[in-house]
Amino acid sequence: MRLSEGVEWGAHVCGLLSVLPDGATLSGAHLADYHGVPPAYMAKHLQALSRAGVVSAGRGPTGGYRLARPASEITLWDVTQAIEGSAPAFRCQDIRTRGPVGATPKECKRMCGIAKAFLAAENAWRASLQAVTVADVMGDAAKDFSAAKIKRFATWLEDAAH
Amino acid sequence: MRLSEGVEWGAHVCGLLSVLPDGATLSGAHLADYHGVPPAYMAKHLQALSRAGVVSAGRGPTGGYRLARPASEITLWDVTQAIEGSAPAFRCQDIRTRGPVGATPKECKRMCGIAKAFLAAENAWRASLQAVTVADVMGDAAKDFSAAKIKRFATWLEDAAH
Numbered sequence: 321m322r323l324s325e326g327v328e329w330g331a332h333v334c335g336l337l338s339v340l341p342d343g344a345t346l347s348g349a350h351l352a353d354y355h356g357v358p359p360a361y362m363a364k365h366l367q368a369l370s371r372a373g374v375v376s377a378g379r380g381p382t383g384g385y386r387l388a389r390p391a392s393e394i395t396l397w398d399v400t401q402a403i404e405g406s407a408p409a410f411r412c413q414d415i416r417t418r419g420p421v422g423a424t425p426k427e428c429k430r431m432c433g434i435a436k437a438f439l440a441a442e443n444a445w446r447a448s449l450q451a452v453t454v455a456d457v458m459g460d461a462a463k464d465f466s467a468a469k470i471k472r473f474a475t476w477l478e479d480a481a482h
Numbered sequence: 483m484r485l486s487e488g489v490e491w492g493a494h495v496c497g498l499l500s501v502l503p504d505g506a507t508l509s510g511a512h513l514a515d516y517h518g519v520p521p522a523y524m525a526k527h528l529q530a531l532s533r534a535g536v537v538s539a540g541r542g543p544t545g546g547y548r549l550a551r552p553a554s555e556i557t558l559w560d561v562t563q564a565i566e567g568s569a570p571a572f573r574c575q576d577i578r579t580r581g582p583v584g585a586t587p588k589e590c591k592r593m594c595g596i597a598k599a600f601l602a603a604e605n606a607w608r609a610s611l612q613a614v615t616v617a618d619v620m621g622d623a624a625k626d627f628s629a630a631k632i633k634r635f636a637t638w639l640e641d642a643a644h
Binding site: 321322323324325327328329331332335348353354355356357361369389396404407409410411412413415416418419420421422423424428429430432433434435437438440441442443444445446447448452457458459460463464465466468469472473 | 483484485486488489490491493494497515516517518519538543554555558566569570572573575577578580581582583584585586588589590591592594595596599600602604605606607608609610611612619620622623625626627628630631634635638
């Protein structure tokens, strides 16, 4: 089982957008440059984040991206769901109904205990991601930023942000 | 993100093996028949469960399978790990080190907050699966077994178990 790499890119993009000055935006090309990935790859994930209402895209060729709401209101689950969709990782095939001793519909009124346990585990996973916002992650990350990194970032941003 | 279908098969196989009479075993062919899947497909998952020490296989052509320990000591995480392995679903690519403002090794002494949050969510998922045993699931499922199903099962088992 592997989470799409796009989820990690999406989380980093949201982290970067969360530290933009008020009203500023970044283009898809600059977001790709910042993260060192091809623009087409970044564009795919930006579209997903935009469709899910996590980021909003300005109009026209110079229209850049910004967060659609405050970083304190965007959780890592929002980002995950935007990129991965919300289909459960465990997809019950109702195995108990198969084979020579398969349960009848009447014997299957309750959800299979195996499916129930796996879906409960996914709920725990989801709740954990819902408890962490982009603002939380960036607040924590900022503790590790050296003065040199902040200076490099400010220089890059001056050229990139619109 | 999708959990391998084999995890669900593995859990059902363990559930079936947990209700065998003491000392009885079931062959791979019978386990495949019971679940209505091709023997080769079942064999692949049985090998994984066997390698992980969840089931044990008798020797020789008539050697069947049984649980390697009591069903109350086999969790759904044991089954998941046997089939899926234990690599995390989130695999940090250290995105923070990339691009023109990439963090230096010195700025990366602590784990990236994004990776930390995703791994914490997986820990919650794992803990949830570790809290449910095959015995728990079967105890719950047994409440839905009709007398007719138990009779069908006993007839099938009489022919199949060794």
